[in-house]
Amino acid sequence: MEISSPILLSLIAPCMNEAENVAAFQAEALREFSGVPFEIIFVDDGSQDDTLAQLHRLYEEKACPIQIVSFSRNFGKEAAMLAGMRVARGELLSIVDADLQQPLSVVKEMVRLLQKDSLCDCVAAYQERRDEGALQRGLKSTFYRVINRFSEVDFVANASDFRTFRRPVAEALLSMAETHRFSKGLFSWVGFPTQYIPYTARTREHGQTKWSLPKLFRYAWEGILSFSTIPIKMAIYLGLVCAAFSMGYLLVVLVQKLAFSIDVPGYATIVCLVLFLGGLQLFFLGILGEYIGRIYIQVKRRPPYIVREHLTSPEPLEKEGSPDAVEK
Ligand code: UDP
Ligand code: MG
Numbered sequence: 001m002e003i004s005s006p007i008l009l010s011l012i013a014p015c016m017n018e019a020e021n022v023a024a025f026q027a028e029a030l031r032e033f034s035g036v037p038f039e040i041i042f043v044d045d046g047s048q049d050d051t052l053a054q055l056h057r058l059y060e061e062k063a064c065p066i067q068i069v070s071f072s073r074n075f076g077k078e079a080a081m082l083a084g085m086r087v088a089r090g091e092l093l094s095i096v097d098a099d100l101q102q103p104l105s106v107v108k109e110m111v112r113l114l115q116k117d118s119l120c121d122c123v124a125a126y127q128e129r130r131d132e133g134a135l136q137r138g139l140k141s142t143f144y145r146v147i148n149r150f151s152e153v154d155f156v157a158n159a160s161d162f163r164t165f166r167r168p169v170a171e172a173l174l175s176m177a178e179t180h181r182f183s184k185g186l187f188s189w190v191g192f193p194t195q196y197i198p199y200t201a202r203t204r205e206h207g208q209t210k211w212s213l214p215k216l217f218r219y220a221w222e223g224i225l226s227f228s229t230i231p232i233k234m235a236i237y238l239g240l241v242c243a244a245f246s247m248g249y250l251l252v253v254l255v256q257k258l259a260f261s262i263d264v265p266g267y268a269t270i271v272c273l274v275l276f277l278g279g280l281q282l283f284f285l286g287i288l289g290e291y292i293g294r295i296y297i298q299v300k301r302r303p304p305y306i307v308r309e310h311l312t313s314p315e316p317l318e319k320e321g322s323p324d325a326v327e328k
Contacts, residue, residue: 022042
């Protein structure tokens with residue numbers, strides 16, 4: 001493959017409270033990619049522990065080219081991935097968790113596949129086996145069914161952000177200006193020939209997962225709102241159905257009253273209907289609010305994250321005049 005940049009691979013590792021993991025991550029990268037010109041981009045997403053100090057230590061050690069992008073607070077993994085892609089210098093970019101759950105040998109395999117097949121632009125890994133309960137599995141498969149039914153792009157079940165892709169894919173992702181980012185969908189939306197390979201995630205040795213069930217729900221909701229307007233459209237269909245029923249019922253009541261002089265006692269029915277329709281209206285007002293809230297945030301054009309510090313070590317094969325840049 002033709003390499004125009006001296007760096008072949010940028011490993012983008014979002015870190016939030018991964019103090020015990022970052023050194024081991026670098027060590028694994030050095031083992032797996034000896035002889036390959038690569039850099040590691042650690043994006044410190046507002047860690048509360050010792051992560052940033054550890055990253056500075058690695059940066060001083062200069063064992064391999066490193067960039068550190070440190071946020072002013074926690075902005076979430078999506079923002080961290082975006083920041084990493086913006087500063088990456090490699091021909092290939094790889095997004096990989098800093099917690100060592102995603103083996104770097106898999107990244108090596110992804111790189112090999114990309115180098116072998118010039119028609120493939122992206123290799124994504126999906127988890128073959130997941131240690132999760134029946135409830136979580138059920139919820140996840142429902143999520144994929146719902147989102148694939150209603151959105152314009154395809155979501156591959158269990159494929160995460162763990163993937164390696166060529167620069168044009170990164171450029172396409174960076175050209176999307178949305179503030180609420182949902183990478184699973186963005187990757188599908190930009191297209192590009194993608195190959196999926198299975199992998200088995202390791203168990204977490206240090207630190208804790210940042211996901212809880214409520215957070216997963218919010219994430220799924222975010223995905224549905226970002227890639228579909230079906231929730232609002234549902235209001236139209238349900239409204240039509242309600243209107244049709246009430247017209248029918250009105251006719252029945254009129255006929256009863258006019259033809260048979262039957263008075264229709266309706267207190268309970270009315271209370272139920274008022275409550276039901278009021279609830280339905282509030283529900284859809286809420287959904288509308290979700291979309292409007294997103295428009296509101298987007299028009300304010302707030303940046304998706306704030307960088308407090310950006311350190312860049314020089315590239316491996318220094319070009320003449322390449323700055324030994326330390327931006328602050
Ligand atoms: N992460 C992050 N910001 C967050 C949450 C997570 O940068 O707000 C990072 C985290 O440090 C890890 C990766 O994203 O490197 C995946 O997170 P985690 O291990 O909690 O997810 P899981 O593997 O449990 O799905
Ligand atoms: Mg993890």
